[in-house]
Amino acid sequence: EVQLLESGGGLVQPGGSLRLSCVASGFSFSSSAMSWVRQAPGKGLEWVSGISGSGGFTYYADSVKGRFLISRDNSKNTLYLQMNSLRAEDTAVYYCAKPLGSEYYYGMDVWGQGTTVTVSS
């Protein structure tokens, strides 16, 4: 079964850091680009970051550029999102997602269950 399982969410103070993880199973992880998408409470979906299958190419939304870092360990079938200098507006459910195709911006056919990040003092 194709599956994505996120972890690492929690409560963090403004200015703090958090690292999210997403463990993949059931597909060729190293061959697949991946993305992180978030959803603030009561709001719509927002693409956050994408990464190529090799990890050599990374992409970020302007809202997180310079603060977040996406990476992957293909030996562990795991995707990461290192979040630094967190702000209240980063509060959201964070999903990892796999695109149906070779590019991170293709339609995403597999989603994790999401992990909740709350930035508050």
Add this chain to the structure above:
Amino acid sequence: QSVLTQPPSVSGAPGQRVTISCTGSSSNIGAGYDVHWYQQLPGTAPKLLIYRNNNRPSGVPDRFSGSKSGTSASLAITGLQAEDEADYYCQSYDSRLSGSVFGGGTKLTVL
């Protein structure tokens, strides 16, 4: 303000047909980038409904269809059912932003 514009809400009676629009610009849909559509039920992760403008993943009923023209795209749902009540999002790529973009979402109410 989302790069892709969707109506906040649409509604229809069971059995009817509804459409949800997704309006972009020359840097995304108008530039030829594909549009994808998602359905999100309350409290759940999004589900891919339509990919590459008009393709349905396995398991998605043919009541759902997509189209694209110029700087806009549309999702059509025919034979509306109560379980179709959900939020719907369009997604594409924007060359000016160099990233993926979503529409603001449309809440579908089945009357």
